[in-house]
Amino acid sequence: MAFCLRIADCVARVRGDGVPLSPGPDHAPFLCEEVASPDLDWRCAALERSHPSGRRCFAAEGVLEASRLPGGDFLLKIPCGPRLRCETILTPDAAHGRFALAPWPEDAQLTTLPRGFELACQSLLARRGSFLVHAAGLSLGGVGVLLPASSGGGKSTLAGRCGPLEVLSDERVAVSTRNGPRIHGTPWRGTAGRVRADSAPLGAILFLGPHGPPHGLRPLGRAEAFRRLYFHSFPPLWDRTGVAEVLAAAEEIASRVPSGELRLPPTAGPEAVRAALHELGAA
Secondary structure (H helix, E strand, C coil): CEEEEEECCEEEEEEECCCCECCCCCCHHHEECCCCCCCEEEEEEECCCCCCCCEEEEEECCCEEEEECCCCCEEEECCCCCCCEEEEEECCCCCEEEEEEECCCCCCCECCCCHHHHHHHHHHHHCCCEEEEEEEEEEECCEEEEEECCCCCCHHHHHHCCCCCCEEECCEEEEECECECEEEECCCCCCCCCECCCEEEEEEEEEECCCCCCCEEEEECHHHHHHHHHHCECCCCCCHHHHHHHHHHHHHHHHHCCEEEEECCCCCCHHHHHHHHHHHCCC
16 A cells, blocks of 8 residues: 655655555645655565664664665664564665564554654755754744744643644644745644644744743844754754755754744743744734
8 A cells, every 4th residue: 555645845655565554643634646756755564684784874872873874875773662673774865765664563554654754754854955843833823933842841732722723733843945934734743632734934933941930032043043943953863965954944944034932831822922923023
């Protein structure tokens, strides 16, 4: 079975190689029609043998190990649990990828695409002027608002207080620069479970600060906005070209979009975000 997903401005075709596969509920809103030449052709297969490692180019202990294979492909090894082996192979141009898992779940379809798919999308998006950010994304009156924060920073709590048509994502947001700064919903949801296959022109970046006083907005300069935006982004650290593209895109966004640190009380809702937009002149 094969299906296509549209994430930001990119189309990924996902197909099972002799294994049961179907789009899960997280990815279903992003289904699109089959295209002749997708940006990423992604194949899921059962892992028969571990691929020989190449030259290691990135390692985060217990999270991810990336190597460059002799032919130029990227090999990503991701922990999947105590009994599972999994690996992702991605071509240098981010056009083709393979995820392999062993053992494959017996008598069960793979309905939630593995973390390797998100990693492949990091390279795919980076090479097209986009990148993923650990943030909530809102569309308030047609104005896109990016709310980056670390885990526990209040992204999902704030998104949960917004209307269903106001939230693009409460966990991962794609930021693109192709046709002007824009934010897009993605299939990777947070604790509020809010994802939407839609986008909005980016009007402001509001970095969520601590909940304690003093509450309110503190505008940020271009350099500080760039530093914080890159800190909360997900660049493909195994891919030198992809990292360079993310750096350039983040610099462009920081120079064109008004930014600030927003400190909100735990009970704040979307009205506080709208007030910050007015204060920045972005509403």
